[in-house]
Amino acid sequence: MIAGHVFIATSLDGYIAKLDGGIEWLLCRDDPTEDHGYNDFIKGMDGMIMGRGTYEKALTFDSWTYTVPVVVLSKSLTVDDVPRKQRGKVRILDKSPSDAMALLESEGWRNVYIDGGIIIQSFLREKLISDMVITAVPVLLGEGRRLFGSLSEEISLTHRTTRFFPSGLVQSTYAVSK
């Protein structure tokens, strides 16, 4: 069975980016000498799924940082929107979350990194997330792009573990009840 996994940082008030997409508040509180577990996490993933917003943000970075195949769920982007140097690393799919997961499962994927607020919210609503690693950054932003959104019903979580770092980041892992 294929499973979706979340690994993301939020402000203590639940934002993953400012309204303009900015994450300076996160970068300035990150301590690159601390191992927050991302490398171990990504090694266990067959690939990742993101939305158009996260993809277009990633395109603005100096280099392409993802080491696993990337699937972008979008109704508006096409393969022509993918820069030549990313061909073969990035695929655009105009599919629902469940249809995308079914396709990737048929291709042998088992563990998928689900990234970006809108996409995580969709996958949670469709019960496609099995666990989440949420890292709380010690700041209140007051506004921005939310990690979590509306739901048709409450989602119960099971706390697995929590650890914290000298930088002040607090990282909790939850399993999502089906």
Next chain:
Amino acid sequence: MIAGHVFIATSLDGYIAKLDGGIEWLLCRDDPTEDHGYNDFIKGMDGMIMGRGTYEKALTFDSWTYTVPVVVLSKSLTVDDVPRKQRGKVRILDKSPSDAMALLESEGWRNVYIDGGIIIQSFLREKLISDMVITAVPVLLGEGRRLFGSLSEEISLTHRTTRFFPSGLVQSTYAVSK
């Protein structure tokens, strides 16, 4: 100097109550055999400040649970709205957060428990909170009354410590930067 302190539980998506004020989601995940530190916390408080919403909710409970003097900040309530058996325990003040804190400081208060989403948000905006104990409950509600609200500027926090409980509650303490 007088200082405001927060001790509150939220869903992982940042709600302190459902839209109708309900906290069943919290009560059903609480384990009364666990000591989450409330008794130790309240022993250090000279009293508490809440808003009308929290006060009116507290009035619906079977018994009055607060062991410290309560100040309700409200422009609409008067002393006549306080049930006779609470006279002497509950005071209504039509004051701003900073004016209320100045008055209480002049009366010798030093540590005040600040409770309720709207009141906590006001006190944060006026820089009247010195620290917060936030307990995350392992559930996503999707909607409700938010703990945190808009701010005129980011508020940087300093993480003090985090602990978690078999029930799945994760409790973090933060100091608020001035």
